[in-house]
Every structure is written in structure tokens, then in C-alpha cells.
Amino acid sequence: MTYELSKTPEGARGGTTPARHGHRLRWSKVPEVTLYFWIIKVLCTTVGETAADLLNEKAGLGLTGVSVLMSVVLAVVLVFQFRTAAYRAGVYWPAVALISVVGTLISDNLTDNMGVPLEKSTAAFALVLALVFVVWYRREGTLSIHRVDTTGRESFYWLAVLFTFALGTAAGDLVSERMDLGYWLSAVLFALAIAAVAVARFALGLDAVWSFWIAYILTRPLGASIGDYLSQPHAEGGLGLGTVVTSALFLAVILGLVVYLTVTRGDVVEPESAARRAA
Template identity: 75%
Template sequence: MTSETSSTTVAGTGTGTGLPGLVRWNKVPEVTVYFWVIKVLCTTVGETCADLLNEKAGLGLTGVSLLMSALLAVVLVVQFRTKAYRAGVYWLAVALISVVGTLVSDNLTDNMGVALETTTTVFGIALAVVFALWYRTERTLSIHHIDTTRREAFYWLAVLFTFALGTSAGDLVAGKMGLGYWVSALLFAAAIAAVALARFALGLSAVTSFWIAYVLTRPLGASVGDYLSQPTGDGGLGLGLGTVVTSALFLGVILALVVYLIVTRKDITEERSAPRHA
């Protein structure tokens, strides 16, 4: 699940600015241990923040969903306008997409009465369609070359559906199947470990293993968040943290890690100029 050099010359490709010799750098971070740690933390925040806003904001599930979707749209506009990966903007977009993906799933199940089995299936199909269109258009699903607007659009659409799918699948396993939060967390952690084993021992492709792990980290983080924030009567650990403290705690850790990455640039792909196309 590592990455490769990811600069691309856009001249002569039919995408980007079309200026001769201009290189547009990859818009997403290098896949390192920092990437996976922050990703899991963002999924936890997505779950707890969605619950917090729904309970405390007084806007109702639909109102909170509209508000967070608007904030996400603004941040994505900023993300698309950047010329290269910027850790602060990128991870803010991921955190907001985590919240919005959770709210989309919750709206369907809580407000519209759609069964979790149905939402899990629908989001799984939607994600598969995005991947199919992405591959048909670009002939790759690699995140190491998110260096055109079209590829970035496919990337963020896929990310959104992974969060929505992970939310529904996690709620289905933890709640509907009655396994509880901590058992669900162990189950999804074991599934991720199996993917890593398949990648490094059995030769599963880097792209396939990345996206499977990306989906699985969503219910893993959500299960951890619910277990820490909920009282024992609701299947939680009973620490009394609640959604407020849990959200603040994990947001603080995310902020510290992102600042560290901004300073050290450990998640920046090595910059090499690509040769010009004739």
C-alpha cells in the first residue's frame, strides 16, 4: 500500500492547462502510516461529529446534512483550485466528507426508513459504478496520479461513496446483526489485516488493496468512536466521554498530525519533472 512518483506533464494529454512542459503535481498525499492513522481518526470524527451535530445543533438531521454539505462544497472548491497537495485543505475535505457520508446514510435509514441492507447494497453498487467509469475513462484507479481535474473528481466521488458505504455496513454489522461496537471494531481490523496480508504475501495489487482498506477503515473508525463515546447501556465503554469530548479529542490529534506533516512534508511525493510530450 505504498506509492510511487506522481508528477505528470499535462501538455499534450488533453487535460490540465495544456501549456508546454507544465507539470501538475499529485493532489493527494503519499500513502504512509500517517495517511492511515489520520484516515481512521477522520472516520471516528465523522461518526461522533455527525451524532453531536444531530443531537445538539437543533437543525434536525436534514438541516445538519444541508449545512455540512454546503461546507464540504466550499472546501472542495478550494481543494480543486489548489495546484498541488496541501495537507490542511485535503484533510479538512476528508473530515467533512466523513461527516457528510455518515449523514447521508443516517438520513436514508432514520428519516426515510430504508433498510441498512438496502443502503449498503446501493452504496456498494454506486461505488462500483464510479470505479468502472473512472477506469474506463483513465485506464487506472491509482491514487498516485490524481493530477487532472477529471481524475480528482472521480477520486472525491469515490471517497464519498466509501464513507457512505462504510457507515451503512458498519451500522449493519454493529447494530442490525447485534455484534456490538468493540466486536465490530475487531472484525473490521481483522479484515484490514487480511487485506494487508493479501497485498504483501499473496501479491494482491496495490490499487485493489488500497481501496478495500479505504472502505474498511470507515466502519473501523466509526465502531471505535461509538464504543468510546456511548454509555454502557448503548453498547459503549461507559467512559462518559460523550460525542463532544470524543470529537474534540480526535480532532486535536488530527490537527497535531496534519501540522506535523505540513512542517516535515513527510507525505509529499518526491517531485520529479516529467519529460515533455511531443
């Protein structure tokens, strides 16, 4: 399953959008949106939830200290990501996993350390994400992930990804607290919401860009619900595997899929293919 995410502004010759800011690259810096993309994305969101809990429990640094540490690690990985000339699965997906952890920690800090109500943090993250999209489109003329081929567009892309994780964390916690469904039913609810977006996209013609980003946001609480269901004790409605086992299990699956995609290049977008898709 792939999503067409192009918005070509008027005057763009041959369906291509001129690079307005940043160094132009020959290759897109993000993978093709296939079934592998969504599987790894959900796995990364699960790791983001369980790893954040694990680090907060075991590192002894406190929530703020863990947040600073993981932000530094993320910054280092993003430096490597920005220095690559094209999408590399072995660099891209570790960045997604780490940004999932950091996005979770940002939301948790607001809720647990600063006492910000989930209603307010959810609204704030939604507003910030909307502003990122507005500025991104006004400066670059496209929100297409098939056009993440300049440093400017890549910067906006990762900023948007960060706030989708933060928004998904806050919104997911808000829904779970208000509805008190438990982990398993929460996962089913968010899976149905994603399925509804897919139906709206393919059957009703919902805009491809927004259907992608809505689904992208919803995968965060879906992955978190799955992670909590596996890791939390039986008394709290989970399977009791613990954060260590759950994190290790999902990281192993992510590693296996990333190695497979690195070898097969099954999610690499060729420049010519991306240009035709955007036309």
C-alpha cells in the same frame, strides 16, 4: 507502509498515463500512503461518526438540515482543495473529515428519514461506487492515487471517497445490527478484516488498487466503532466520554498530525518519485 496503486494502460510510454480530461498539474493532489495516512484516515472516520451525532443532537436543525449545512461547508472546502496546485495537508485533510461527516449523514438520512433498509442502501452504495470506478478508469485510464494530477481525476477521486464513506457507514451498521457484537468487538472485527487485506496484498499478491480501496472502505466502520465505543454511555457498551469530548479529542490529534506533516512534508509525493512508482 505504502501501497502502489498504479494501473498503466497499454501504450502508455515510459509508464506514464496521459491526462485525458482536465487541466494537467505538476503535482499529485493526494498524500503519500504512509502510516500517517491510515492513522489520520481512521481518526477522520471516527470524527465523521461522532461529529454527525453531535450536530444532529445539538444543532437543532434535524438530520436533513444538518446534512444540507455540512454539504455546503464541504463544498466550500472542496473549492479550496481544487484551487490548490498540489497536495496541501491543511486543505486536504479537512476535506476528508468533512466528507466523512457528509457520507455518514447521507447513509443516516436513507435509513432514518426514508426508511431504506440497510441491505438495500449497502447494495446501492456498492453499486454506485463500482460505477464511479468504472467510469473513472474508462475516462482517465488509471485509478492510481499517485496520478490524481488533473481536475478530472481529482473529481473522480473525491466522488469515490464520498461513496466509500457512505458505503462503509451502511455496511458497518448492517454488520453491527446483524451480529450484535458491541462496539469494542466490532472494532476488533474490522481491524482483523483490514489486517487480512494487508496479508492478501503483501503475501498473496492481491491487486494493489483493490487492496487499497477495500482497506479504505473498511476504515470507515472501524473508526465508527471506535468512536461509538468512546462516546456512547456505559449502559450501551461505551466508555461514556460523550460526542463532544470524543470529537474534540480526535480533532486535536488530527490537527497535531496535520501540522506535523505540513512542516515536515513527510507525506508529499514528488513528481519524479510518483512517475517511477507508476512505471
